[in-house]
Amino acid sequence: MAERHTHKIRFLSGGERQMVSIATGLLAEPRLLILNEPTLGLSPKLRTELCTAIKSIKAMSVPLIVIDQDVSFLSELIDRLYLFDHGRISNVLERNDIPDHDTLMAMLFGGVTS
Structure with missing residues (x-):
């Protein structure tokens, strides 16, 4: 800059x-x-x-x-991930417990993980 x-x-x-x-x-x-x-x-x-x-x-x-x-961006920075669903915390994940992208999407939106 x-x-x-x-x-x-x-x-x-x-x-x-x-x-x-x-x-x-x-x-x-x-x-x-x-x-x-x-x-x-x-x-x-x-x-x-x-x-x-x-x-x-x-x-x-x-x-x-x-x-x-952007969870991949966040995973490099965070100690803890809070997932929100309709304005409420639906899950709290520690850095080491953050799943891969597909599993996380299934947690958030339902569906089968690959």
């Missing part, structure tokens, strides 16, 4: 805007940082960069709540 410091935010890419949003949140020295769908609309390359950035934030001991539908 250093090379973009003179650009207006409206001219930044979606990933760059996301990074600016997270940085702005960190400037407030939050006791808890909540990221809602941080990967939405990002390219795979930017998702990787964002994951690295969030890992750095986590390493700074900033408590995080990350809401996202």
